Amino acid sequence: MTGNLEMLYALAGVEPLRPSLPRFYFLRHGETLGNHAKIIQSPTDPLNETGRRQAEAAAEVLRDAPFERIFASDFRRAHETAKTVARVTAKPLSVLPNLGERVFGRFAGASNVHLDWAAHPPGGESLFAFVTRTKAGLADALGRGAMPLIVAHGGTLRVLAGALGMVLSDLVVANATPLHFEREGDGWRLDLVASASP
Numbered sequence: 001m002t003g004n005l006e007m008l009y010a011l012a013g014v015e016p017l018r019p020s021l022p023r024f025y026f027l028r029h030g031e032t033l034g035n036h037a038k039i040i041q042s043p044t045d046p047l048n049e050t051g052r053r054q055a056e057a058a059a060e061v062l063r064d065a066p067f068e069r070i071f072a073s074d075f076r077r078a079h080e081t082a083k084t085v086a087r088v089t090a091k092p093l094s095v096l097p098n099l100g101e102r103v104f105g106r107f108a109g110a111s112n113v114h115l116d117w118a119a120h121p122p123g124g125e126s127l128f129a130f131v132t133r134t135k136a137g138l139a140d141a142l143g144r145g146a147m148p149l150i151v152a153h154g155g156t157l158r159v160l161a162g163a164l165g166m167v168l169s170d171l172v173v174a175n176a177t178p179l180h181f182e183r184e185g186d187g188w189r190l191d192l193v194a195s196a197s198p
Contacts, residue, residue: 003115003116003117003118004116004119005117005158007118007127008117008127008131008155008158009162009167010162011127011162012161012162012163013162013163013165015135015163016165017139017160017164020143021142021147021183022182023147023181023182024067024149024181025062025065025147025148025150025178026150026151026157026178026179027058027062027081027082027150027151027152027176027177027179028151028152028153028154028156028173028176028177029047029055029075029078029080029081029151029175029176030053030054030058030077030080030081031047031051031175032077033048035051036048036050038111038113039110039112040104040107040109040110040111040115041101041104041108042108042109043100043101043103045075045076046076046077046080051176055080055081055084055085057176058084059084059085059087059088060088062085062088062178063088065089065149065178065193066147067091067148067149068091068147069092069093069144069149070082070091070092070094070148070151071093071095071096071099071140071141072093072096072099072152073095073097073099073101073156074095074096074097075100075101078099078100078151078152078153082151085149091149096141098136098137098140099138099141099150099152099153099156100152100153101153101156102124102125102130102134102155103121104121104125105121105125106122107121134156134160135159137156138150138159154173157173161190164181166187166190168190172190172192178192178193179192179193
């Protein structure tokens with residue numbers, strides 16, 4: 001899903017996010033049948049069996065991470081993943097609908113292999129609307145004082161990166177990969193949680 005991602009990053013960076021927190025965590029949801037088949041999904045698509053195992057594994061990696069609360073997208077796949085992490089870590093979970101993935105309208109069910117992020121899907125969100133809504137959700141999650149774990153989507157993660165002045169590798173956008181963001185000078189460093197400092 002690489003078509004016009006540079007436009008997403010550029011839009012996200014127009015008014016950068018400036019969190020006061022020194023660090024926070026992010027987790028993309030576990031795998032779904034749509035991820036496996038490379039098709040565009042709807043908000044109601046659940047985790048598949050692989051995704052449920054991935055969520056459990058990610059929760060174990062995050063068990064001793066020092067985040068204080070979890071903020072999750074209301075899309076089913078992200079909420080399921082967040083509930084697994086909340087159960088294992090005993091951290092409070094809140095749902096923030098603005099963290100949801102882009103609503104792709106009539107594109108849902110089509111292949112995502114050549115998805116053009118700049119295209120406006122009929123019945124769905126424009127790229128501008130998606131980026132604006134997502135940045136509002138991220139600002140909310142990052143502005144509540146407690147160090148958060150954000151559980152959301154690949155699109156959410158890319159908006160976050162663009163708003164922090166970063167561009168991501170495909171590795172860190174993989175399903176159920178726990179990530180640790182830490183302030184470094186005027187910018188941010190991103191690590192896999194397994195290699196991040198506690």
